[in-house]
Amino acid sequence: MKVLLGVLGLFGILVLSSCRVSGPGKWETLAANKAKRVTIGGKDWKNPMPDTPEAVKVGERHFQRHCQVCHGLDGHNTGVPFADRMSPPVADLGGEDIQAYTDGQLKWIIENGIRFTGMPGWDGVLKDDEMWYMVRFMRHLPTKGSLGPPAVFLDDNEHKEMEKALKVPVKEPAKRRGRGRPDA
Numbered sequence: 001m002k003v004l005l006g007v008l009g010l011f012g013i014l015v016l017s018s019c020r021v022s023g024p025g026k027w028e029t030l031a032a033n034k035a036k037r038v039t040i041g042g043k044d045w046k047n048p049m050p051d052t053p054e055a056v057k058v059g060e061r062h063f064q065r066h067c068q069v070c071h072g073l074d075g076h077n078t079g080v081p082f083a084d085r086m087s088p089p090v091a092d093l094g095g096e097d098i099q100a101y102t103d104g105q106l107k108w109i110i111e112n113g114i115r116f117t118g119m120p121g122w123d124g125v126l127k128d129d130e131m132w133y134m135v136r137f138m139r140h141l142p143t144k145g146s147l148g149p150p151a152v153f154l155d156d157n158e159h160k161e162m163e164k165a166l167k168v169p170v171k172e173p174a175k176r177r178g179r180g181r182p183d184a
C-alpha cells in the first residue's frame, strides 16, 4: 500500500513538473528523491553491532578503505575533487537527510547501492558485519575537514614524485631500440 501511495505521489510530482515552466531541476530532484525513498528497504533491520567507540573505530577502518575515494576520510567528501561533479553529487553523509535514515536503511543502501547514481552496491564485496560497523561509524562522523584529503588526491608534490617515477619505464624501451641499430 505504501509503495502504491509512493508511486501515486511520484506520478503527481511528474505531472506537476511537466506543467511547470520554471524550475524543472528542482522538480526533477524532488521526483528522483521520492522514487529513491520508496525503493529503500531495511527500515526495521536492527544493527547487531554494539554502539561503542570500539565499534565506531572498526567501522571507520572499513569505511576509509572502501568508501573514502568518493565520500572522503570523514564522510563529508573532503578533498574529493569530483564529488560535486557527479550527477547526483556524492552525498554528504552527515547531512540531515542521510542521518534521518534508520540504521537498517543505511545498511540496505550500502548493500544495494542507489540505482541510477554513482553509489555502488556492496553485496558480495563486503561482509554483513563490516556494513553494520560502517553504519555505526556513519553516526559518529569526524568533523568536516578534520582528517584532510584521501591519499589518492594528495597535493602537487606527491604528484610530481609519481611523474618522476613514471619517466623511467618510458625511457628504457627507447634505449633498447637504439641498441639494435648499427649507428647507435
Ligand code: HEC
Pocket (backbone or CB within 6 Å): 036, 063, 066, 067, 068, 069, 070, 071, 086, 088, 089, 090, 091, 093, 098, 106, 109, 110, 114, 117, 118, 119, 120, 122, 134
Ligand atoms: C564511486 C563513488 C562512491 C563510492 C565508492 C561510495 N559511494 Fe556512497 N554515494 C555515492 C553517490 C554519488 C551518492 C549519492 C546518491 C544519491 O544522491 O542518491 C552516494 C550516497 C551514499 C549514501 C546516501 C544515500 C542517499 O539516500 O542519499 C550513503 C549512506 C552512502 N553513499 C554510503 C556509502 C558507503 C558506506 C560506501 C562504502 C562502502 C560508499 N557509499 C561508497 C558515491 C559513492
